[in-house]
Amino acid sequence: MTVFPQTKKDRNHSQLRKWLKRFYQSRKNWKSLLELHVEEFRRQSSLSQYQEIRKLATKLKTWDTLRSDLLSSVPRDSNDLIRIYLDEGDVDQAIVLWESRSGKRPALAVGWDRVDLEVAQAAEKSRPETALKIYRDEVKRLISVRGRQSYQSACQFLKKIRPLLKTSGHDDWDDYISRLREENRSLRALHEELKKARL
Secondary structure (H helix, E strand, O other), X not given: OOOOOOOHHHHHHHHHHHHHHHHHHHOOOHHHHHHHHHHHHHHOOOHHHHHHHHHXXXXXXXXXXXXXXXXXXXXOOOHHHHHHHHHOOOHHHHHHHHHHHOOOOOOOOOOOOOOHHHHHHHHOOOOHHHHHHHHHHHHHHHHHHOOXXXXXXXXXXXXXXXXXXXXXXXXXXXXXXXXXXXXXXXOHHHHHHHHHOOO
């Protein structure tokens, strides 16, 4: 995503909106404050904006009708939509969205907004298979990057994988770690880091 510098007009507009928010809040004009937040959300969605709207709309008892309208305004390929579902505890819907587009974005793209690890963390209890897939892919990616720092990060994910294998009913940790060592036998620094991490 290209970020363009703000023009003077944009800055003035942004300052006016901030002032209006403070004004509406000081007057407890929740309806106008909500309308302002909804307008901003429709222009550029974000989880924090969604949370603020939910809080205001709940106070005004309009959340049930507003929620579906807001969700339909967020592009289906947006990480914001995945984060919103995660925030609402709808891990299954977040996974469905993530799976529908996984592989469509290059993992190493500059500035790539990583939502996959957030999905994995949320899925650990209810969908350990999904979490395992994401963490294994991340370990593979980190090892391919090379370098001690990447190997240390890979070890952190391996520490997440070990208990997940047990809870998912696939207690094949020994096979997995042996295969990983064998596939990367020439990477001395990786083996050192695995040993330090007691893996």
